[in-house]
Amino acid sequence: MKIGFYNLQGGTGKTTIAANMAYYISDVVKTVFVDCDIYGGNSALFFNMESVPETINGYLNGEYTVGEIIHEYENLSVIVSDPTPGAFDTDLDVEKLVDLLNQLEEKYDVIILDLPPNITEGNILFSNEELSCKMIVVGEDSIPGIGGTLKTLELLDALNIQVIGTIINKDRKIVDYEDVIDNVISILPYDEEVEEQWIKGEPIVKKKSHFGKELSFLIEELLEAYIQKDLATLRAIEIAKEFKSHIMGEEEEEEEKDQSL
Numbered sequence: 001m002k003i004g005f006y007n008l009q010g011g012t013g014k015t016t017i018a019a020n021m022a023y024y025i026s027d028v029v030k031t032v033f034v035d036c037d038i039y040g041g042n043s044a045l046f047f048n049m050e051s052v053p054e055t056i057n058g059y060l061n062g063e064y065t066v067g068e069i070i071h072e073y074e075n076l077s078v079i080v081s082d083p084t085p086g087a088f089d090t091d092l093d094v095e096k097l098v099d100l101l102n103q104l105e106e107k108y109d110v111i112i113l114d115l116p117p118n119i120t121e122g123n124i125l126f127s128n129e130e131l132s133c134k135m136i137v138v139g140e141d142s143i144p145g146i147g148g149t150l151k152t153l154e155l156l157d158a159l160n161i162q163v164i165g166t167i168i169n170k171d172r173k174i175v176d177y178e179d180v181i182d183n184v185i186s187i188l189p190y191d192e193e194v195e196e197q198w199i200k201g202e203p204i205v206k207k208k209s210h211f212g213k214e215l216s217f218l219i220e221e222l223l224e225a226y227i228q229k230d231l232a233t234l235r236a237i238e239i240a241k242e243f244k245s246h247i248m249g250e251e252e253e254e255e256e257k258d259q260s261l
Helices: 014-025 056-060 085-089 094-105 122-130 142-159 193-200 209-259
Strands: 002-006 031-035 071-073 077-078 109-114 133-142 163-171 184-189
Touching: 002 014, 014 031, 014 077, 014 109, 014 163, 014 209, 031 094, 056 085, 056 094, 056 122, 094 122, 133 142, 142 163, 163 193, 184 209, 193 209
Parallel strands: 002 109, 002 133, 031 077, 031 109, 133 163, 163 184
Antiparallel strands: 071 077
């Protein structure tokens, strides 16, 4: 299954939450984190992979294969984007990007997508029918932030993209967002220690800070309510398909025997 983290507005903390969630659940299910922000992604800093040349940009430019751009961070597989100005030399081929993600789905139980803010022609969101991705919207506690989150939810609804819920990040009790935003699944506090994880390259869910604890509680709830349930359903479907294929194969063999007689 694919879970995307998105907001039209940049700077809401979606990379922080997506990367931490991917890291946390990688101990439970086979997980890959993919930085889809081709031109402005910074996940390479989060995972201490700034000098890694095998990025999603290199794959899109035909320089590396799928296998070559997958890196390991403890139990988590990671595909980062180019954090340098060289990223602007990337030719964004959305079909190739969607094909990459579909290939990953054959190998991993969960694909966490860190999606770029804003929306332009050719954006991967317009490929949702092929992408088949559920979305978590990450907003921030500010008046512009809530406005951007509402616009994001309207956009996803117009594109017929299923939204799991909205996370309000950097909560400082500025806006009564629960009065205007439906399905708020978590409220995460503003925490200065969040910045330290980018310096140290260590996920904050490893720490016992207020933010780290709240994020861990959220991820546990998502694991139970969505991820494990959906994975069980998908596996049941695959087993049913294999069983049907096996039965159909036996029936065809019987028909061939009857015809030979």
